[in-house]
Amino acid sequence: MNTGQQTPQPDHYDAIVVGSGISGGWSAKELCEKGLKVLLLERGRMIEHVTDYHTATKAPWEFPHRNARMPDELLQKYPVQNRTGFAITEATHHHFVNDLDNPYVEDKPFDWIRGYHVGGRSLMWGRYSFRFSDLDFEANAREGIATDWPIRYKDIAPWYDYVEKFAGIAGNRDGLPHLPDGQFQPPLPDNCLEQHFRKSVNQQFTDRNVISARAAHITAPTKEQTELGRAKCQFRNMCMRGCPYGAYFSTQSATLPAARRTKNLTVRPHSIVNAIIYDEKLGKATGVRVIDEQTNQWHEFRAKIIFLNASALGSTFILLNSRSNRFPNGMDDSGQLGHNLMDHHFHVGANAIYERDLDKAYYGRHPAGLYIPRFRNLGQDQQPFKRGYGFEVYTGRQNWDHAYGLEGFGTDFKEKATQFGNWTITLDAFGECLPYYDNRVQLTSEVTDKWGQPVLKMDVHYRENETLMRKDAREQAVLMLEKAGFSNIEGFDSQAHPGLSIHEMGTARMGNDPKTSVFNKFNQHHAVRNVFCTDGACMTSSPCQNPSLTYMALSARAADYAVRELKKGNL
Template sequence: MNRPTAQPPIPKGKKFDAIVVGSGISGGWSAKELCEKGLNVLLLERGRMIEHVSDYHTATKAPWEFPHRNQQMPPELLAKYPVQNRTGFTITEATHHHFVNDLENPYVEEKPFDWIRGYHVGGKSLMWGRYSFRFSDLDFEANAKEGIATDWPIRYKDIAPWYDYVEKFAGIAGSRDGLPHLPDGQFQPPLPDNCLEAHLRQSVNAQFPDRKVISARAAHLTAPTAQQMALGRAKCQFRNLCMRGCPYGAYFSTQSATLPAARRTNRLTVRPHSIVNSIIYDEREGRATGVRVIDEQTHEWLEFSASIIFLNASALGSTYILMNSRSNRFPTGMDESGQLGRNLMDHHFHVGATADYDRDLDKYYYGRHPAGLYIPRFRNLGTDRQPFRRGYGFEVYTNRENWEHAYREEGFGADFKTKATQFGSWKVTLDAFGECLPYEDNRVYLTSEQTDKWGQPVLKMDVHYRENETLMRRDAQEQAVLMLEKAGFSNISGFDSQAHPGLSIHEMGTARMGTSPNNSVFNRFNQHHLVKNVFCTDGACMTSSPCQNPSLTYMALSARAADYAVKALKRGDIPR
């Protein structure tokens, strides 16, 4: 039996300059930036410590080193992950320890919602898909132009220099493609095409003037800089075992990049096993003074104090904390706009087409590169007008079957063995990721219908897709089939899995940015409209959900907000 581990002792009454809640992609960035700008920072993580390299216990294991060859999970272990296993690929012997125990961390589904989580230092930065795209003014202006929800309080020019800044540090492989609706960035060389990808790129680009197949922009080092190597990071090895943790530091994660950068300032204190329950609000001063914490292992209640609080606990995690932060001023949670908990969005996906590629059967590829091609949004651009609003982009996955194709073959003897040692078919999948509009009644609540292991109320999800998403999905499937037909593929099959919200793991909204405290929770600098020393830069702050993967934007918003917060602290606009 594992005994509770004593956490780093923090002297009673000690006040930090800043507390960062959550250590994932945005939390790691917030901690790094605040530390490097001279603040003493307490980084709180509700789960266990995972140290870079030494705690990636399955990163270099071969299939035969797992009890079940990494092919199946024991039923008694799988029973702990009824929600996490809905993804269909994450819960294996090699990866299950990076996902939450659903039995200890329940929630209530008014309508189906797949809440995929990782509670440990590094959060989902250890398991994310690593696709890293900028938003453009097409995205930031859409709500205002269409009269939907509320306007973003920022435009591309406000965040562009911060995109530059975080891309240079994180390391993004990609190509400069000159698309105004998908701005170019500070890229390292793109991941190379295999022969199938080269064919698809050339064919679609030649036959469809309104769209362009490009290299996926992914947070993988292909030409590490001196700054990145000084942190111990190295070039991507094309193992594509990323979800186990990368011992080479080749993809961007908290462990490989922002945490070591913050630690070398000697201003960072990390406390794992620290479940932040709520923000402490001082009625007389009109400001937050700290946070209430439950020790995950001992169940002890603690309080920590700071001048600034950054919420980076994930979209729904940060919103939970704000909802639970009740006071006389905020009897229903830290908000007066009525928007807290509303406008929950997630990309709708798992719709598109698959096909076989019958050429180049004498070719294979070297390694397993971790990202392929991308087809950026081409709907509702320029003169194109569709019966739905916004648009979608396609992630393109390709592979060639190895000996595993013989699982489906009948036969025996020498001929069968020979056939089984040959490579199988080339396969391609076009999988659309579409924008979900911000619907005010797509929302979450706090409920005591159930409680978690620590006696806390849980979130109740009331979220579903609407007609706009349905029309978009229909078009995405039709266009995927059409592109594969025009490109000369065979055995083409459209698909639509009708995935529920949450499964894309791109939760956005529920504590959005906006132009005033009447329409939003946070302002243009991710600062709480009414509690000026509270900031939020994770998915909760999103005002809409552009079809591009959002993590790069969280990084840029975190760096920008930290810069603003430190300057405000030094000016005295935020009292210490």
């Protein structure tokens, strides 16, 4: 087992994978299982499964501040992560990036949420796992927007099957053509409020469906999953601390142990990839240039193929910084590198209270709830905006803290204060952002990071299409809660900045034409054929579904293609 210690290592490999998050873990696993010697580079520290989840089983009273607040001296390191209202707590802060060491420049507000460690954001992700359909893959071509996706659903469907079986996805087969069914384990059970809401909306609205969220949580472990040390979900809902049961999909619980058992994997943490090395005589990449995070020493590692999986913006940074005589402005001929940055817009919808079923509670803590798939701009429904949105539905019972607002004293007051409060529900929309050329990132030396590198400058904002979509999402959330008999309904629109959804996409998109895209239909660089990218950077549009499952499928598909091409001598 690689412990993360810096030991002497060779500098030549069959493949280098940059980044160890959701897509990087998949790339490493697939390449290792196909017999390649793989170097997995991670810019942050090592986190070993179970043993390094130091807060995973701690109770609130075991933290200095009862996990209720962060001391000011710690919060100073997380100005971006903390300003978002994200879950930066005593139990989770170590999984988020130190913003002071890793700055960026904002022409317009952009909330860049990052985790620099082995496993990346696979340790902190929301775990919702949905397929894209041809409604999504054909949208750009149908509407004359940006460029066409180079693939269709039939190209990726077998790879969705493949990654779902390995990862473990809980869900129902709902028969919706625009949200294809997958290879599911039993769904997460509904509580009584979810049962009521699902039944009410499905009966009263013929144009929409409330379904179980499809989430990367094991509910019925397969033999393969058990052999990797994974077990079923325990309903603790403390996932962001790291799951010692391996119940949700992460690099640590799934792809990393699978890659390690091949004996073909070398993991090198503390390795900041600065650029790809390009050989102009050979016309291909020969390796990567790395800064050691701890020693500041520079290293070069060589390989036959390189997979970029450093996150959408991380991979784009590397491509932009990979300059040579052949590529004076970064490794791209299309002029699209750094452009078309997308992120789902969200934090718009409605909250409400349900005053019935107060005699009912539920066991455990729900790691995922309900989902309302996109219902706008399907068939005859034509809205003043393009594309659509889906709702994540969160429910729960108010705890004892509802008593803060109670008046009274004595026995009756104490009795009320020790009971659960009302049931609550939130509908939060995730909407598609169109690919705008001038939503972009670029390198700047106005600020440098701790290692003297230039940083990314963000110039991204939502436009009229997203604004119109948000107005409709808020109205529809309120309407559904009214029809379902809720009270104290409040619509909301927090005007969240790009980045906060943590679904960065675009900036090095796929396409058929090298003049308008960076990577081809196999996620292969148009001009540098032994460089691949299968993280969010390659996305051609941003369907409203959570994208991580698609990154997994694209990674497995691209690795299969790359190895076949390598064996043919084409790389």
